[in-house]
Amino acid sequence: MTALRSTARLQFHRGFTFEDAAALVDYFAALGVSHLYASPITTAQPGSTHGYDTVDYARVNPELGGEAALGRLVAKLRAHRMGLVVDIVPNHMGVGGAHNAWWLDILTWGRHSEFARYFDVDWHSPDPALRGKVLAPFLGGPYGEELQARKIVLGWDSERAQFLVEYGPHRFPICPTDYASMFRTADAPALAPLIESFHQLGSQPEDRPRAAAAHERLRAFATDAGRRSALDAVLEAHAAPEVLHRLLERQHFRLAWWRTASDEVNWRRFFDISALIGMRVERPEVFEASHALIFRLYAQGEIDGVRVDHVDGLAEPREYCQRLRLRLDQLRSLRPAGLREEPAPLVVEKILARDEPMRTDWGIDGTTGYDFMDQVGALLHDPSGAAPLEAWWRALPGASALSFEAQALRAKRQMLAENLAAEVDRSTRALHRIARDDIATRDNTFGSIKRVLTEYVVHFPVYRIYPENGTRSAEDNRFFDRAREGARAQLRHADEAMLERLDGWLGGSGNESGTSIGQANGAGTTPASAGGAPAYPTPAGSHRRAALIVFSQLTSPTAAKAVEDTVCYRYGRLLSRNEVGANPSEIALTPGAFHEVTAARARDFPRAWLTTATHDHKRGEDTRARLAVISEIPERWAATVAHWRSLNAVHKTPRAKSDARMTSGAQVSPLSRSSRQTNPATSDDGLDLRDPEASTEAMLYEALVGAWPLDLSPEDAQGVQSFGERVAAWLEKALREAKLRTDWFTPNAAYETACHDFLLAILAPSQRQGFLGELALFVGQIAAAGAINSLQQTLLRLASPGIADLYQGTELWDFSMVDPDNRRPVDFALRRAALEAGSPAGLLADWRDGRVKLAIIRSALALRTRHPDLFVGGDYLPLVIKGPMDRHAIAFARMSRMDGSMAIAVASRLPGTVLGNADQPIIKPSDWADTRLVIPELVRDRFTDVLADHAFEAAASLPLSEVLAALPVALLSNEGSASQIQTQVRTESGNT
Incomplete structure (x- = not known):
């Protein structure tokens, strides 16, 4: 069996079946992918385009070809020494319709x-x-x-x-x-x-x-x-x-x-x-029934591993993963003889906060890579752009004066009150049941519990906690304590006792009964034993466990809906950071911080997945990479948007005074208000009286700049129209997800029409010499820098510790937007033709067609194929850049303890201010001056750049003017040299 090195994610539906995938196996094999990674294959609602609305766990989806077609796909994969990992959906099933x-x-x-x-x-x-x-x-x-x-x-x-x-x-x-x-x-x-x-x-x-x-x-x-x-x-x-x-x-x-x-x-x-109901997969019979097909396919050798969707929705994620790992391990001996060597890959879809490590006791290989996508994406950004972009954004009419964190708190309250009210009541009832079990707390009211619970959920800093046996761990307490203190700052003094009581009921180790309401109000005391413990029975374990479960199943969707599906569509400082798994308030990550989190992943989860694009991303990986350039030119961006707003003001629609939702959720800062007092197009309180408002307009410009295709000319009326239709679909979703002046529940047709008409007007053929021409010009001026960013994150994904994950079609440039745009059909014939186009360095001159990106992927995956232990399980060593351009590069070394192989990844970064308006995505050798890559003695050897076929002799340092002369990235390999690194590493690590 081929060990998992890299994956290629495919979205299956009735328009793209197992037979379609089988026809592409030779392409992915030639690209260097070791495993295909399939969206859910169990039977979903008829016509499902994603497969997450499962209606029958026991049957392979007939719309995809059924089990027979799956078998033919797997047979072809085996013929190319490849495997298959499948997405499973244990958390929920599709309901409604007539098929479950x-x-x-x-x-x-x-x-x-x-x-x-x-x-x-x-x-x-x-x-x-x-x-x-x-x-x-x-x-x-x-x-x-x-x-x-x-x-x-x-x-x-x-x-x-x-x-x-x-x-x-x-x-x-x-x-x-x-x-x-x-x-x-x-x-x-x-x-x-x-x-x-x-x-x-x-x-x-x-x-x-x-x-x-x-x-x-x-x-x-x-x-x-x-x-x-x-x-x-x-x-x-x-x-x-x-x-x-x-x-x-x-x-x-x-x-x-x-x-x-x-x-x-x-x-x-x-x-x-x-339309999606939660499953009680914690029950043994449900676990077995919902996984029977997957277990059978694994035992038969039809699949090799699983990716678990939305693990945080489960009652007990840790215990579920441990049970799943145990069952897969037990079934391993039943697999065909040639497929028993490797344990089943097991990863989970998990959103992690920047200071939240993945728990190491789940029995998993790691996450699906949202954490890496956030980290490598933040690395592309210039931290110096954060303050000026924040000031620019807050000054826009219609933008909130609140910080992102404050807006997230507000959005959480909105979600709990409007979208998840039933779930709040359910969690409150679970806690109220505990209160009624103890005569010391039975007078605690449903309303008081709900009030305090709401504040806990609003201030919860991560998706959820993972108690064990009804008790929170030290790691859980770290986040719970932050939530408690945030809640304390918002509650009345009279709620203090309830605040502490909920702490105990929700897994705390302190006094669970606590002080009675009467005592808190000075109305009496609660009898207690001499030791200070409550005299009355503490909550039953089963009730506390149930309360913990429903609490955790509330904090998770609240965080997701409030941040990913609300504030990320309200907060427009820089849309490249408004991504699933990211914190938009953190605009950048330093190379040192990137090295730190990467080293931790290499240590704890060497087989975690590394992704930069998914079926759920809000912007394509290259869309984000291009927008990241704006962090380097904030003043220029602010001036450009101001000019475009003036240029396009004529296309705005006067706002109806009866629009009651016009200021919903928005606040205007005193600074921005004073700067607009003389503008006749604004109201007395500083709000723009035309649609779309300036904040929405600015976010639209960001979307246009990020997604504009490299080969699109303003003269191409049909191409611009097609692009406009894609952006219009994004705009409708963005407006409704923001939930300010329209939403999915009660769409505001007049407002949405005004925004849509504005988009069509500024992209009309008549604007070729106006805005349309300027948009294409601006994109052209930052596109090369964006391409360098793209190739940087591509190389880091391929060379960092873990499993490199490729989302369908992103071998070439990916300027997609949120679904369904990121799930459009892929032109695989075009990608197949690009396989033999040439070496990466030779394709840079024609970088706009994206073949250079595909060539880098193929070259790096080929190196991973030759030295799998180097990249999956190999050591990770950050390297130092010295010289006047040190902030414009990042490098690290990979070392295998198995065969002495080594690789060094080097990438240009923050190219915007260096390139200016240059047309080629490469920093000139002269610009690097005397900036050098320091080579520690541990990894000093003769290297060859597998991307440019350039050799470097062993040296204490290498000039970046040579290392990055042919491409903005380099991947140096010592294969074929007479290195003694294997013995040296083993000696220094005590493993001889």
């Missing part, structure tokens, strides 16, 4: 369904209308209106021989316990035998045999064409809305308008998506 059998079963039988505990449903809702039921929030309008409009109808499913309620594509089975009364309502004599069969049928599990027998009689009845009119009579008898309503009220589901979900849903969702 488990979901349909709980709609039918409620909490007595055999799958009732598979889903994370609260069957004991405090709402009497939902007790023992599930909310089904799939109606396009209020229930009463849809019912009266007869959009909700009773139907007959001849295939399953069952009655169900139909609403568009959705199906809601009627419980068989109601069939007898339905037959009576129809008053059809032919139904009399069936009435007897279903009479007094119960919904308990012990009633299921009788229900099955009755169902078979109904099926036989329905196959007789002469009796079909009797079944039609049942449908006619329930056509009247009032009759159908009475039937619906007796079901184990409650149909509801989709907008009710945020406030009333009684099951855990994936974030706030009501």
Whole structure:
């Protein structure tokens, strides 16, 4: 079996199947990829473009070709000594529609369904209308209106021989316990035998045999064409809305308008998506049922490893990963003989804060690489640009005067109040249950707990914590303490006792009962033992564990929705830092800090994945790299935007005074207000009275600059129109995700139209000599610097410790935007043709076609293939750059303890101010002056640059004017030399 060295992510759907992938295996093999990395392969909702809405864990998706086509793909991979890693989705399934059998079963039988505990449903809702039921929030309008409009109808499913309620594509089975009364309502004599069969049928599990027998009689009845009119009579008898309503009220589901979900849903969702229901994979039977196919495919040698989607949504991520690792290890001996050498790769999708290390006790190889994407992306930015860009952004009309962190807190409050209110109530109820268990705390009210809980969640600095056996670890406490102090600053003094009490209930090791409310108010004391411990029982362990779980399942989506899906669309200081897994308030990372986090990854997770593009990124890797140049020229950018705003002011639409949401979420700083007091286009409070407002306009310019294709000319009307359509889709999503003047719940058509019309106007053919020409000119002036940034992050991804991950199509330039733009079809024929184009150095002159990037990837992957232990598990050594241009380069060495091989990666950085408006993405040798790469004795050898085929003799230092003469990056290898490094490294490390 080929060890995992690198992956190529492919997005499968019915437009790109296993057969399509099989036709590309030879291309990826020639590129140097060791494993394909597939989006989910289990059966998803019909027509799914991503596969994360699984409806059947037990079957390979037939839309992708099914298991037979998967087998043919794997056979071709094996023929090229390649493997397959698949994405799995244990956290949630797709619901709604008519294809999830488990979901349909709980709609039918409620909490007595055999799958009732598979889903994370609260069957004991405090709402009497939902007790023992599930909310089904799939109606396009209020229930009463849809019912009266007869959009909700009773139907007959001849295939399953069952009655169900139909609403568009959705199906809601009627419980068989109601069939007898339905037959009576129809008053059809032919139904009399069936009435007897279903009479007094119960919904308990012990009633299921009788229900099955009755169902078979109904099926036989329905196959007789002469009796079909009797079944039609049942449908006619329930056509009247009032009759159908009475039937619906007796079901184990409650149909509801989709907008009710945020406030009333009684099951855990994936974030706030009501089409995805949370799974209780912590239960052994659910774990086995949802992983049976994956385990079988692994044991059979059809797949080699897994990537776990959204691990933070699970009840206990650590325990889940440990269980998954154990099962894969157990199955390893069952695999075909040639596939048993390597353990299964196991990585998790995990968002980490900059000061949050990945836990080392999960049994995983690491994360999927969002942390690396953040780190290498920040490395491209100039820290000196942070302050002037922040000042520029805050001065724009419509921009918030708050810091990014303050905006994130505000957005979290908004998410909890508007999008996740039901989840807040669920967590509060779990804590309130603990309070009621102890007579010392039973008077703690639901409202007080909710108030304090909300502040804890708002101030939580990471996605979640990972307690063990109901107790927080020291690492958990580090983050929990920060949340507690942030909450303390916002709460009344009267809430202090509750603040500490929740600390104990949520895994703290202190006094769990704490002080009673009466004591806190001076109304008395709580009896305690002589030792100071509470005299009354502490919360039951199962209740505290449940509270910890739902708390963690609340902090995670709150952080994601507030930051990634809200503030990242509000805060426009520099969009290249508004990325999944990144903190936009941290604009840059120094080489020293990059070396530090990379060395830690090499030590703790040498097989973690390294990615710079994903199916979820907000901007393509080369879009971000180009925008990073702005951090080096903040004053020029501010002046450019000011000029464009003046140039395009004529295309703005006067704002309707009745737009009540015009200032929602926005604050204007005193400085920016005073600077606009004489502008007739602004209101008295400094807000621009035309749409789009300046802040939105500026973010639009950033998007245009970042995504403008290198080969697009302003004279190409059709090309500009196509580009504009892509940007328009991004703009709509950006406006709605920002949730300021429009959103997905209540779109503001007038505002969105004004913004859309503005975009079309500034990209119109008439603007070729105006804005359109200036946009292309500006992009052309920074494009070369952006390309250097792109090649820098490409090399670092390929040479850093870990598994290099390639997202489909990004072998060439990737100037994509957020999905669905980043999931467009890929022209693999173009990439296949570029494979034999030549060496990287020889392709630099034609850098705009992107072939130089592909050639670098191929050359680096070839070196990884020849020396896999060098890059996956090899030592990492930061190297020093000395000289007048030391801040414009970064370098490190890789050393293998297995075969003595070494490599040195060198990359130009911060090229914007050095290149100026140069057309070629390379710093001239003369500009490097006497800047040199210091070569420690440990790695001193004869090297050859595999990207430029240039040899360097062993020396104490190498001039960057030579190392980076042919390309802005270099990858030096000592292969073929008579090095004694292997013995030296082993001797110095004590491993001889």
